[in-house]
Amino acid sequence: MMRRATLALATAALVLQGCAAAAIPVVAGGLVGRKTVSDRNARKARKAEAARIRSLPAAPMPAPMLPGVPPAMQYLYASGEAVALDLQAYMGLANYLVGISADLRIGHDVDSVVLAPGATLEQPKFLPCAGKPPAIVFDIDETAIHNLGFEGDAARRGEAYDAQRWADWERTGTRQVAVVPGLTEVIRVARLAKIAVVFNSNRLAENADATAAMLDGVGLGPVVHGDTLWLQGDAGSTDSRKDGRRWAIAAKYCVVAMSGDQLGDFSDLFNAPGATPAARREAAAGLHTTLMWGHGWFMLPNPVYGTGLRGGMDDVFPPATRWTPTPTPTPNSTPIAAPIAGAPAPVAKEK
Ligand SMILES: [Mg+2]
Secondary structure, three states: OHHHHHHHHHOHHHHHOOOOOOOHHHHHHHHHOOOHHHOHHHHHHHHHHHHHHHOOOOOOOOOOOOOOOOHHHHHHHHOHHHHHHHHHHHHHHHHHHHHHHHHHHOOOOOOOOOEOOOOOOOOOOEOOOOOOOEEEEEOOEOOOEEOHHHHHHHHHHOOOOOHHHHHHHHHHOOOOOEEOOOHHHHHHHHHHOOOEEEEEEEEEHHHHHHHHHHHHHOOOOOOOEOOOEEEEEEEOOOOOOOHHHHHHHHHHOEEEEEEEOOHHHOOHHHHOOOOOHHHHHHHHOOHHHHHHEOOOEEEOOOOOOOOOOOOOHHHHOOHHHOOOOOOOOOOOOOOOOOOOOOOOOOOOOOO
């Protein structure tokens, strides 16, 4: 894995020779020069995406409105901090693909990043790649796109997740979405490097046409159900576990990278029955797993929903870390200074 990272920059120029000469130097020039984020094409793509969202016809505002937006949604969908995390992951992935492409062009072996049946996180074994065309596998929700329409509706309702509403959203919410920042550039690099783009999602197979139309509509398609689009119901899957579909994809493709917003987007082993938050954290930081992050497995932020949002007080705040504030002095013990007229109001520190 480390060899790939080194090769990524050292052989980037080699990768680019003969690859869509008119277009890829612009993309890869930005990568090699570490200026990808400011690359003109990247800015154009993000501006076009912002303009597309602005041009959507405004639907009537449902009533009643709740007074605020949940902090997790503010963070994921509206903060510059989340954009930075998205770009950190996806520019790292684009760079990684340049390295993979270099390996392929000079005849080096490339490893799959899909764990084989029977493998464990402590003793990982990956599926073989021999002779298969390369592919990258993306989750869809909160990895490829942000579900602004659905989550906005949920924020206004202030109600818990509802499976029926989600199914309706899969069928009809094909436009009120936003591409996750940086993904358009990654997909451009992948396709120019002849690396297939495959989606593995827990959306329902019965809604495949609408999901394909949604991906097409935001410029991430085309996709073909059963080849480059895999959904719940495909490959015998009946629930949110994705290993079966991953293995079906890996039977046809050499999966050189995966990207998701949940640990289950990389292996179902992270979601063993009864796994506590501490066990999942330990698994994510295991010796072999650590080597995968940023080198084949690329994680996106999602504080809005998912398996990671679990844990009671003692899970989140271990008892040994308990702290309580020093008791407030009584008026008789220490005088409290009066505020100075004209002094600025105290503000919360940015952490
Ligand atoms: Mg997801």
